[in-house]
Amino acid sequence: MPPMSLGEFDLIERYFWRAASQGPRHAVVGNGDDCAVLAPRPGMHMAVSTDTLVEGRHFLSTVSPRRLGHKALAVNLSDLAACGATPVAFTLALTLPRVDEAWLAGFAQGLLDIADEHGCELIGGDTTSGPLAIGITVMGEVPAGQALLRSGAQVGDDLWVSGLPGEARLALEAFRGSLQPGLLGEAFEAVRLAMECPTPRVALGQGLRGVATAAIDVSDGLLGDLGHILRRSRVGASLVLDALPVSPHLAGLPQALRHDCILAGGDDYELVFTTPPVQRAHVQALGASLGLVLSRIGQIEAEPGLRLWHGALDGANDGPNGGDLAARTAVPNRWTSFDHFKGAA
Amino acid sequence: MPPMSLGEFDLIERYFWRAASQGPRHAVVGNGDDCAVLAPRPGMHMAVSTDTLVEGRHFLSTVSPRRLGHKALAVNLSDLAACGATPVAFTLALTLPRVDEAWLAGFAQGLLDIADEHGCELIGGDTTSGPLAIGITVMGEVPAGQALLRSGAQVGDDLWVSGLPGEARLALEAFRGSLQPGLLGEAFEAVRLAMECPTPRVALGQGLRGVATAAIDVSDGLLGDLGHILRRSRVGASLVLDALPVSPHLAGLPQALRHDCILAGGDDYELVFTTPPVQRAHVQALGASLGLVLSRIGQIEAEPGLRLWHGALDGANDGPNGGDLAARTAVPNRWTSFDHFKGAA
Numbered sequence: 001m002p003p004m005s006l007g008e009f010d011l012i013e014r015y016f017w018r019a020a021s022q023g024p025r026h027a028v029v030g031n032g033d034d035c036a037v038l039a040p041r042p043g044m045h046m047a048v049s050t051d052t053l054v055e056g057r058h059f060l061s062t063v064s065p066r067r068l069g070h071k072a073l074a075v076n077l078s079d080l081a082a083c084g085a086t087p088v089a090f091t092l093a094l095t096l097p098r099v100d101e102a103w104l105a106g107f108a109q110g111l112l113d114i115a116d117e118h119g120c121e122l123i124g125g126d127t128t129s130g131p132l133a134i135g136i137t138v139m140g141e142v143p144a145g146q147a148l149l150r151s152g153a154q155v156g157d158d159l160w161v162s163g164l165p166g167e168a169r170l171a172l173e174a175f176r177g178s179l180q181p182g183l184l185g186e187a188f189e190a191v192r193l194a195m196e197c198p199t200p201r202v203a204l205g206q207g208l209r210g211v212a213t214a215a216i217d218v219s220d221g222l223l224g225d226l227g228h229i230l231r232r233s234r235v236g237a238s239l240v241l242d243a244l245p246v247s248p249h250l251a252g253l254p255q256a257l258r259h260d261c262i263l264a265g266g267d268d269y270e271l272v273f274t275t276p277p278v279q280r281a282h283v284q285a286l287g288a289s290l291g292l293v294l295s296r297i298g299q300i301e302a303e304p305g306l307r308l309w310h311g312a313l314d315g316a317n318d319g320p321n322g323g324d325l326a327a328r329t330a331v332p333n334r335w336t337s338f339d340h341f342k343g344a345a
Numbered sequence: 346m347p348p349m350s351l352g353e354f355d356l357i358e359r360y361f362w363r364a365a366s367q368g369p370r371h372a373v374v375g376n377g378d379d380c381a382v383l384a385p386r387p388g389m390h391m392a393v394s395t396d397t398l399v400e401g402r403h404f405l406s407t408v409s410p411r412r413l414g415h416k417a418l419a420v421n422l423s424d425l426a427a428c429g430a431t432p433v434a435f436t437l438a439l440t441l442p443r444v445d446e447a448w449l450a451g452f453a454q455g456l457l458d459i460a461d462e463h464g465c466e467l468i469g470g471d472t473t474s475g476p477l478a479i480g481i482t483v484m485g486e487v488p489a490g491q492a493l494l495r496s497g498a499q500v501g502d503d504l505w506v507s508g509l510p511g512e513a514r515l516a517l518e519a520f521r522g523s524l525q526p527g528l529l530g531e532a533f534e535a536v537r538l539a540m541e542c543p544t545p546r547v548a549l550g551q552g553l554r555g556v557a558t559a560a561i562d563v564s565d566g567l568l569g570d571l572g573h574i575l576r577r578s579r580v581g582a583s584l585v586l587d588a589l590p591v592s593p594h595l596a597g598l599p600q601a602l603r604h605d606c607i608l609a610g611g612d613d614y615e616l617v618f619t620t621p622p623v624q625r626a627h628v629q630a631l632g633a634s635l636g637l638v639l640s641r642i643g644q645i646e647a648e649p650g651l652r653l654w655h656g657a658l659d660g661a662n663d664g665p666n667g668g669d670l671a672a673r674t675a676v677p678n679r680w681t682s683f684d685h686f687k688g689a690a
Binding site for chain 2: 028029032033034035036037038039040042044045046047048049050051052054057079080082083085089091092093095123124125126128129130131133135137139140142144147149150151215216217232
C-alpha cells in the first residue's frame, strides 16, 4: 500500500491530542515533548501492561471504529484491573493502512471516552503506515505491596468469576455462521456488544486489593487463564460446572456448546480470582455494591491440576475454613488444550 | 501470510524472557503476570516515550537482526536522553511475519545487550503475526522538576549539538546509490554503523540536568528538531554553518550534500540543546568527560525564526552573557521544508 504522507501523520496526531486535551490530567509534562513525565504518588507502585490488537486476529473487520477504540483500551485496562491497579496513563502506537477521517473520528471517540471514564490520560503516541494494528501500553498505580498477582492462591480458597463469561465467544460463533439455529437480532446484538465492547472490571480489581489472594483477567478462556493461577500458585482446583454463571443468551444452547463458550471462549475480560472463605460475605457485598454478578465456582486444592464436577458446590462441611464439594460427579476435562480457542477471533 | 501458531508465540515469548532473565532488575513484579510492577524511587518522576520501527520506513530490509534489535531500543532511549532521564524499563510489541529462530536470536541479542548496557529491564511484551514492526514503550526516572524540555530555551543561550550528525543520512544515500563517486568500503561500513546502530546520548542527557535550558534528540534532522525547540520556547536562533561538526566521512562531500546530511538528514539520535553562556566551560568539560564532541553552533535570539550564517561564531562581544555573531554572511535556508527528509529511510 502507498505510505501515508507526513501531513497525514501530523493530522492524525493533532487529531488525537486535540480530542484528548479535555480528558484527565496526570502527567506533569504531557504529550508533545520527547517524553511525557508522570509524578508517581508517594507509596504508590506503577503497574505496566502492553497489548496489541491486530485485525483478523483480535477483532473482525466488521467492528465499528468507535467500538474498536473502546476495546483497544479496555483489554489493557483489564490487565490493570487484574492487578488491582488504578488507571493513570497510556501510550498509543497506531498502524493505519490509510487516513480515513470518519474512521479516525469514531476510533478516537471510543478510545478517549473509555479513557476519560477511567481517568486514564493519553500521554504519548506514534503513527505508522501499514495493516491496521493498535498497540497500547497502559500504566496504573497500586499501593506498594498490594498488587494482585497470579501466584498467591492458597489451598482452601474460594474460586470466583465475575460477570457472564462466554458471550463474546457466542458472538464469534454467530459471525462464523456456525450456530444452528442462528441468534435472533436482539440476542445477536447483545452478545456482539460483549465481544466488541467489553467492560474492564477496574472497580472490582481495586475492591479486591487486600481481599483476593490471586487474580487474572479472562482473555484466553476461563480454564486457560485459571491454569495460569494454578501453575503460578503451585496449587490445583476443583470447579463445579453447575455453579458457573450462565448468560440468558447462552441458557438455551446445547450444554456442550454452552460449556465451550463459558470455559474456553476467551475475549471475556472478566476476572477470575481466589479469596479465603472468610471473605465470602465481603466479596458478595462487593459484587452487590458494583452491580456485578460474582459467582463462586470452586475451590483451591493442594492436589495439582484442575478437576471438573457436576453437582452442588457446598456440602455439609462447608464453612469459613473451606468446605467439601458434595454430591458431585466428575466431568472429563475436554478443554485441556486451552490454547485451541486462543486467537480464534 | 499464514498466521503463526500459538506454539510459535509461546516460543518467542519464552525466548525473550529467558534471554532477559540475566539482565537488570527494577520491577518488583516482573513479566509473566497481568502487569509488571515498578517501584518508583522517592522524589523521582517517570518519563515515558513510545516509538515504533516499521520495515521500509524506519529501517532497510538489509539491516542485520542484531543491529535492528539495538536500534529499536536505542531510538527510544534517545527520547529518555533528551529528557535527562535514566532508563528503567521497557515493553516490547513485536510483529513478525514468520518465526525464524536465527533472526530472533540476533534481534534479542542486540536488543538485550543495549538494554543491559543502560540498566533497562524488559518488563512486558506482546507478539503478533504480520509485517515486521517493533513497538517499544520505554520508562525512565528523572528527579522531580529536572526533566529537560523543549520549551525552556532563553534568549542569549548557546546552541549546541552532540556528536557528528549527518552520517546516517550519508549511509542512506549510499544505499540508494545516489552518491557519485560511491563510498569506499571502510567509509561505507562506518556510516552504515551510524545509521543502523546509533548511540543514544543517555549519559549526556543526565549530565545536562540543571545545565541545559532545553533539549531534543535529532531524529528528523537537526534543523527540523531545532525548530521544535524554537517554537516551544517562543524564540528564534542564529546558526553558523561553519561551526557545525563535520564527520571525516562527510568532509570530502560537495558542500551542498554535506549540509543536506548534517542539517536535514535525520536518524542521528544526537542531542541539540541550549545552555546559558555561563555554562560554556561546564559543557565543554562534560563533553570531554564523556569522550563526546559537543559543538557550539549558534545562539538563541528573541527574533522568531532561524537564521543561517557563514562566518565565525563569536565576535568581540563574546562573553558569558552571550555574544555577537561576527564577520558573518547570511545563507538562505533551503531546508525550510524540514519534513522533506523525514521518513525517507
